[in-house]
Amino acid sequence: MRRSNWLYVPAGLTYLFLYLPIAVLVVMSFNAADTPYRLDGFGTAWYGKLFADRAVREGLVNTLIVAAGATALSTVLGTLLAVGLARYTRSKLLDAIAVAPAVLPDIVLAIGLLAFYTAVQFTLGRHSILLAHAVFGTAFVAAVVRTRLAHVDGSLEEASRDLGATPLSTFARITLPSLAPGIIAGALLAFSLSIDEFVIAFFTTGPDNPTLPIVIYSMVRFGVTPEINALATLLLAVSFTFVLIAQRLSRLTESI
Amino acid sequence: MLLFSSSRRAAGPAIIAAGLVLAMTACGGGGADGRAAGPDTLDPNADLSKQKLTVSNWDGYMPEDLPEKFKAAKGPTVTVTKHATNEEIMAKLTAGGDSHIDVAFVSGQFAQALNEQGLLEPIHADLVPNLKNLYPEAGQLAFDKGNKFSVPYTWGTTGLCYRTDLTGYTPDSWEDLLTPKPQLAKKVTMMATERWLMLPAEKSLGFSANTTDAKQLEQVKQKLLAAKKTLLAYDDTTFGDRLKSGEAALVEAWDGWCPTDDPKIKFVVPKEGSDLWVDTMVILKTSKNKEAAHAFINYILDADNHSWAADNILYKVPNAAAMAKVDAKVLETHPQLKMAPADLLKNEVPVDLGDAAPTYTRIATEVSAG
Amino acid sequence: MSATRTPPRAARRERLVGRLATLGPGLGYLTVFMLVPLALVLGYTLFHRGRFGGIVYEASADNYTRVADGLYLGVIWTSVKIAGITTLLALLLGYPTAYLIAQLPRAWRTVALVLVVLPFWTNFLIRTYAWIILLNSEGIINRALTGLGIIQRPLELLYTQGAVVGGLLYAYLPLMVLPLYSAIERLDPQLREASANLGARPARTFWSVTLPLTLPGALTGCVFVFVPSLGNFVIPELLGGGRTVMVGNLIRDQFLKARDWPFGSTLALIVIALLVLLLMAQAWAARRLTDGTDRA
Numbered sequence A: 001m002r003r004s005n006w007l008y009v010p011a012g013l014t015y016l017f018l019y020l021p022i023a024v025l026v027v028m029s030f031n032a033a034d035t036p037y038r039l040d041g042f043g044t045a046w047y048g049k050l051f052a053d054r055a056v057r058e059g060l061v062n063t064l065i066v067a068a069g070a071t072a073l074s075t076v077l078g079t080l081l082a083v084g085l086a087r088y089t090r091s092k093l094l095d096a097i098a099v100a101p102a103v104l105p106d107i108v109l110a111i112g113l114l115a116f117y118t119a120v121q122f123t124l125g126r127h128s129i130l131l132a133h134a135v136f137g138t139a140f141v142a143a144v145v146r147t148r149l150a151h152v153d154g155s156l157e158e159a160s161r162d163l164g165a166t167p168l169s170t171f172a173r174i175t176l177p178s179l180a181p182g183i184i185a186g187a188l189l190a191f192s193l194s195i196d197e198f199v200i201a202f203f204t205t206g207p208d209n210p211t212l213p214i215v216i217y218s219m220v221r222f223g224v225t226p227e228i229n230a231l232a233t234l235l236l237a238v239s240f241t242f243v244l245i246a247q248r249l250s251r252l253t254e255s256i
Numbered sequence B: 001m002l003l004f005s006s007s008r009r010a011a012g013p014a015i016i017a018a019g020l021v022l023a024m025t026a027c028g029g030g031g032a033d034g035r036a037a038g039p040d041t042l043d044p045n046a047d048l049s050k051q052k053l054t055v056s057n058w059d060g061y062m063p064e065d066l067p068e069k070f071k072a073a074k075g076p077t078v079t080v081t082k083h084a085t086n087e088e089i090m091a092k093l094t095a096g097g098d099s100h101i102d103v104a105f106v107s108g109q110f111a112q113a114l115n116e117q118g119l120l121e122p123i124h125a126d127l128v129p130n131l132k133n134l135y136p137e138a139g140q141l142a143f144d145k146g147n148k149f150s151v152p153y154t155w156g157t158t159g160l161c162y163r164t165d166l167t168g169y170t171p172d173s174w175e176d177l178l179t180p181k182p183q184l185a186k187k188v189t190m191m192a193t194e195r196w197l198m199l200p201a202e203k204s205l206g207f208s209a210n211t212t213d214a215k216q217l218e219q220v221k222q223k224l225l226a227a228k229k230t231l232l233a234y235d236d237t238t239f240g241d242r243l244k245s246g247e248a249a250l251v252e253a254w255d256g257w258c259p260t261d262d263p264k265i266k267f268v269v270p271k272e273g274s275d276l277w278v279d280t281m282v283i284l285k286t287s288k289n290k291e292a293a294h295a296f297i298n299y300i301l302d303a304d305n306h307s308w309a310a311d312n313i314l315y316k317v318p319n320a321a322a323m324a325k326v327d328a329k330v331l332e333t334h335p336q337l338k339m340a341p342a343d344l345l346k347n348e349v350p351v352d353l354g355d356a357a358p359t360y361t362r363i364a365t366e367v368s369a370g
Numbered sequence C: 001m002s003a004t005r006t007p008p009r010a011a012r013r014e015r016l017v018g019r020l021a022t023l024g025p026g027l028g029y030l031t032v033f034m035l036v037p038l039a040l041v042l043g044y045t046l047f048h049r050g051r052f053g054g055i056v057y058e059a060s061a062d063n064y065t066r067v068a069d070g071l072y073l074g075v076i077w078t079s080v081k082i083a084g085i086t087t088l089l090a091l092l093l094g095y096p097t098a099y100l101i102a103q104l105p106r107a108w109r110t111v112a113l114v115l116v117v118l119p120f121w122t123n124f125l126i127r128t129y130a131w132i133i134l135l136n137s138e139g140i141i142n143r144a145l146t147g148l149g150i151i152q153r154p155l156e157l158l159y160t161q162g163a164v165v166g167g168l169l170y171a172y173l174p175l176m177v178l179p180l181y182s183a184i185e186r187l188d189p190q191l192r193e194a195s196a197n198l199g200a201r202p203a204r205t206f207w208s209v210t211l212p213l214t215l216p217g218a219l220t221g222c223v224f225v226f227v228p229s230l231g232n233f234v235i236p237e238l239l240g241g242g243r244t245v246m247v248g249n250l251i252r253d254q255f256l257k258a259r260d261w262p263f264g265s266t267l268a269l270i271v272i273a274l275l276v277l278l279l280m281a282q283a284w285a286a287r288r289l290t291d292g293t294d295r296a
Helices: A005-029 A045-050 A054-087 A092-103 A106-120 A126-151 A157-162 A165-196 A201-203 A214-220 A225-256 B002-027 B066-074 B086-093 B108-116 B129-133 B196-204 B214-228 B239-245 B289-298 B304-310 B329-334 B353-370 C008-046 C060-069 C070-103 C106-121 C125-135 C139-148 C161-186 C189-197 C202-231 C234-240 C249-256 C261-295
Strands: B052-059 B077-082 B102-105 B151-163 B186-192 B231-236 B250-254 B264-269 B275-283
Touching: A005 A225, A005 B108, A005 C070, A005 C106, A005 C125, A005 C161, A045 B239, A054 A092, A054 A126, A054 A165, A054 A214, A054 C008, A092 A106, A092 A126, A092 B066, A106 A201, A106 C008, A106 C202, A106 C249, A106 C261, A126 A201, A126 C008, A126 C161, A201 A214, A201 C249, A214 A225, A214 C125, A214 C234, A225 C106, A225 C125, B052 B289, B066 B077, B066 B289, B077 B214, B077 B275, B086 B108, B086 B264, B102 B108, B102 B289, B151 B214, B151 B239, B151 B304, B186 B196, B186 C070, B196 B214, B196 B250, B196 B353, B214 C202, B239 B250, B264 B275, B275 B289, B289 B304, B353 C070, C008 C261, C060 C070, C070 C106, C070 C161, C070 C202, C070 C249, C070 C261, C106 C161, C125 C161, C125 C234, C161 C202, C161 C234, C189 C202, C202 C249, C202 C261, C234 C249, C249 C261
Parallel strands: B052 B077, B052 B102, B186 B231, B186 B250
Antiparallel strands: B102 B275, B151 B250, B151 B264, B151 B275
């Protein structure tokens, strides 16, 4: 197949557009001066400031607690839902309900949950964010697991049932293991979406224990501080490492 | 304690009835006086260590170790909850039922609204001896003359904060912001919160900062729409940084937020006048720990405790004894703190707008969307 | 065969238990935490705000007449316009990018795709913040241009509708590239070869073969970009400097500042209505496209 060389121009633009701001953040994070816009020598002072920042540290802990809880809940609910939708119903309506949280604009879900929590006088805090994040988490896990289900051969389950296994043991011994890659992928997706989520967290958070995105929002709102550059660089480094590990792992499993 | 609670129970129905009457008369606009409705009888010798307080305040608006120190000194355990805005705490306090909040920090016009709804306990002056520390001017605030239901915590004004090297002249009028000289176009910011968004135009046109007159408000709107063309941004939070970086040369700012520790930056109250905003402390009628609540307010009004606000949040406090204790260095870098109470009182105190509040919201939306 | 072995009633019961055990928890959860909240929002649209931000339960259609007011329709139109331009730009940048990635050797493809997604993994607010540093009148771009003597006065880049579009595009561009890539990648290369062998020029092959076949992917990408752009309130706030108001800002302000929940709910309902229309249009277009190609 012949490649069209002119395509490199718009594609190059895309990558430039995607990476110019990030490059700026990384370079500025090593700024020695405290001017947000001018580079004045090399230094790591902003990393020191960042590590000493209690709000950021606590925000990170809160984020991880919320994401872990929301992921656990969404993985169980989403997996069951995917199996149920694929095997036990043909209802278009139920399908639509299961994907709705992934399609709805954040702000709509956010105000709905705020209204709901207020109406039932539910105290807001980490747990209210966790329950809110499990809503879209469930939808994403269900979607990913369903894609996997479509590729799984149903005959094994049938054979298991024909051999007299109870539905429960068929589910535990045949269905679940064959879905494992989909479940893991769905859980990872739910986790990374929860970690980054701002709008819903912003509406359903209580006065204490904000998640990291909420902490970042107030940092950005209350001033341009190079500390954010350092934080961005670290987050990038972590994502990059994860990508590398994921790549290695998938290559490893392929070679096996 | 037993005596106190049984007397409270007896007073319950009376308070509810009084609250209803108050809520009705409040609509007529007559400044409802909580004292006439018969406040609780409070016991000056109550055992405070048996009372527990929940205080709602803005984040960082009082010393973090204050609850501990108060417990050590007076006995009650204090739980602090935070609210981000007046609107947030208002929603909590007006939702009906017991909010379980004993003391709340709210701006003056919101204290007024709470009182009109009969939600506030009158301040028992005999339980707050430190009221004597307050300036006489602190008792002349339009939303609550005589501090009947609120005790002022901080006060200040709004003006122009500017970079002397970038403006090239000394601004002294709201017009410097609304119709800036050509070299300042796109180098000015105004505040986004509606009362302060409207303030410069209201004052420049010679209107009250509390005007509810439809024709005047229309003029205010037109003026703000015209000013938008030369405006860099609407900004409530980062105008100080913008001045420091040189992105802006002249901004609308609260006195305490103008970074005059930078020698190039100055603050001025425009000649057309400005507002006198006040943040207050109020005690909720539903509180079951009213003696401790009064003791808490009294503790804050102690000169050593109250001066913390001036030293750290750089807001003036209406407390003569506390202002005398403010660090001399801070006064030097932030001369706005030295403004005399009498001068401060020349500005207009914002009061509750009542039914005109949605009009203000709408104009703010029209201006920012226009 | 299995029907003869298990009595039909037991089989039916087994199915019912299976259905309840799998669908029950998830749908129950979504009912409580999504459907009930949405129903509340729908219900609130009929009431109005009390003087201090509560809800007065007297039914009326006032909120709907209020939405029809020029001010709010104007804001909704601005939002649709900004989200639309963002989507169009994302398509113009994203299509050639996805097309090129699909033609790269397999090993490079993964790298190129990961590079598209990677910025997406830093926090959304930080990505927005980066643009403040770039576009500010004292920012990098203006400093560079004035330093090079290309301009005298800093350009007005930040706090414009253009900045808002740029920020949204930056935030959601990967959501356009991914579905486009998977659509293009799935294309059977033989189709294009056949078209070329029949004498069609590359451009004609693209217009009559490649483009129609990848349009469903493009439509998906458009929805993925348009929907979050429409409801966004952070980017207009941070990059628009409060000078651009989108419907997301209105909803946020009605809920958290003016505390007019009934009216905020009405605005949210309009957003949902727009979304439903959009999804219906997308489904309709996708169906027509596949019908057309089936017949061809």
